[in-house]
Amino acid sequence: MIKPGNNIAMKVPTFKWAETVSFYRDEVGLEQTHESKESVAFAFGDITLWIDCVPAQSQTDIWLELFTDSTNKALEQLGSPVRNELEEIKDGNGQWTSDPAGTVLLLRKE
Template identity: 60%
Template sequence: MQPGKNIAIKVPLHRWEETVAFYRDKVGLRVRRALDNSTGFDFGGMTLWIDRVPHQSQTDVWIELFDEDPTAALSRLGSPCRDALEPLTDVTGHWTSDPAGTVILLRREQMG
């Protein structure tokens, strides 16, 4: 298992614009990709995503881990399968969480 390339901060709707501005204007991170509900910033060798979540009342941090066999890794971790959190499109893996509740995308790295 190894660190992935993405970290996401899930932000309530009413805090999203000021959070994006904070990382862009005050921290000085370069915008890598801007979508309707998500802005990705260069963050070292990773992408820091600030995601707008309309029905969320608090901020959450979600991380990504890579493993060649995400299902076996999920079993090794003894973590819950939380695949209902968000659809996984074109991704081989699972949503899970650590004991503190941090959401983890445990997936196979896509080459190419």
């Protein structure tokens, strides 16, 4: 079983990061829930929208979190490649993959 997670990450190039954060905070009016040097989070309904500053990015990417009972079974069901080179999963709970269009997906146990 695969279902939506609690997080969406927007990976934004440095030159667009402050403007993007300002847009979602000031123009859209989302409630800011977290801030660090390179990441700001907003309440997006029941989901958290993370806007991350990524110096190596040349364009914005959207990364989605999906919950599953078994990451290995989910990878098999989706027929998706393992993409664990993308970013360290600090708690060890999950696997990175992507959809056919290249959207990054984090498969993890709830």
